[in-house]
Ligand SMILES: Nc1nc2c(ncn2[C@@H]2O[C@H](COP(=O)(O)OP(=O)(O)OP(=O)(O)O)[C@@H](O)[C@H]2O)c(=O)[nH]1
């Protein structure tokens with residue numbers, strides 16, 4: 001299910017980073033250990049009272065920039081308004097209300113998104129000396145916190161999660177295969193969408209970054225229902241390069257969050273970029289299905305092994321996505337374009353695949369016989385029993401004698417054995433290790 005997005009907006013120095021780091025969660029991850037994915041401060045996963053959400057930092061202010069602070073603040077607020085479900089508007093309880101606060105507040109008020117006015121740097125139990133001034137902003141009764149001393153953070157998070165959309169009701173969306181089209185500007189996302197939709201609803205253009213804003217397009221293909229989540233080009237308005245990138249990255253992340261399957265579109269003439277790696281890593285971490293589409297294949301000069309070589313390079317650069325099918329297409333000529341939707345459907349099914357417990361345990365039993373589990377100081381890992389706990393992504397619980405004895409490489413081996421029998425093509429697989437006393441089957 002899609003994770004809600006929470007954004008922190010506020011003037012420089014009010015404590016956004018401090019709050020971000022305070023709330024930032026540690027992902028529970030056992031097997032996620034792959035190169036090329038660096039976590040930066042743009043987003044993090046956080047959890048409060050069983051509510052998992054994505055926290056985004058809408059961006060710092062660059063003092064060097066030619067733009068005024070106010071202009072940069074506007075952009076921050078814009079990003080927050082467009083991508084977040086809940087906005088934390090952070091102000092400074094030591095400095096009091098400023099003109100910039102007033103400006104930002106008036107922007108945020110116009111958006112139809114819940115905004116939680118939060119006064120930071122209230123390090124004692126008393127109100128900030130400026131507490132009552134903030135009522136002028138016409139928002140909620142302000143919540144007072146201290147990010148550095150961790151005071152009242154729980155109250156703030158209570159207020160945040162109270163605004164999360166109730167996603168129980170949306171059965172229609174649950175029946176759809178949700179596909180996010182991601183990739184750098186100008187790689188051909190719009191052209192691919194046009195092909196899939198079979199109509200010119202989406203405008204294709206020659207200039208990078210001219211696609212319209214993110215639009216969800218529901219469509220059907222025979223019996224199958226799909227929802228296309230278009231990450232769209234970056235808006236022309238954004239003049240600062242760093243902001244453009246941040247903006248498009250945040251966009252892509254939130255699209256991935258909502259998707260079942262990601263179509264990562266790569267320009268054959270450019271190859272895999274850093275941004276592709278980041279977003280692909282995020283998709284992988286979040287258990288989404290993945291199809292890699294190499295577009296503009298018509299431009300490439302082909303020799304005997306061109307496709308093979310290209311595949312090798314992509315596999316190298318996106319090593320942790322070894323499960324993802326790669327399609328070489330040309331949106332221009334239409335070559336192999338008809339495969340895209342079939343592959344998406346196939347991957348969506350694999351991502352939601354549940355396998356029988358008996359078969360699973362047979363595979364693991366055989367795997368253990370073929371290749372002894374690791375041991376340490378005379379103690380050998382034992383896997384007593386396995387069961388599939390979840391789908392989207394397929395998640396397996398392994399009951400073992402001692403978690404510490406498990407090696408990443410052995411887990412990879414088990415994973416490969418499972419894949420050999422059941423495929424799970426296009427989807428990551430997760431493992432959860434549970435310790436259990438010997439004897440109990
Ligand atoms: N007393 C006090 N100081 C705080 C608190 N939270 C943050 N600070 C301090 O305020 C300063 C700014 O904090 P940051 O978290 O860097 O602020 P920011 O809003 O991310 O700043 P920019 O990156 O410039 O936008 C630092 O010196 C923090 O130590 C707090 O709750 N109480």
Ligand SMILES: Nc1nc2c(ncn2[C@@H]2O[C@H](COP(=O)(O)OP(=O)(O)OP(=O)(O)O)[C@@H](O)[C@H]2O)c(=O)[nH]1
Nearest residue numbers: 185186187188189190191209211233296330331332
């Ligand atoms: N030669 C060739 N050109 C293509 C192909 N697919 C797209 N293009 C061209 O690449 C340019 C960008 O295509 P778009 O579909 O607008 O790319 P986009 O990824 O949606 O771009 P943004 O809207 O900027 O995010 C256009 O000039 C297309 O005509 C292809 O398969 N081969």
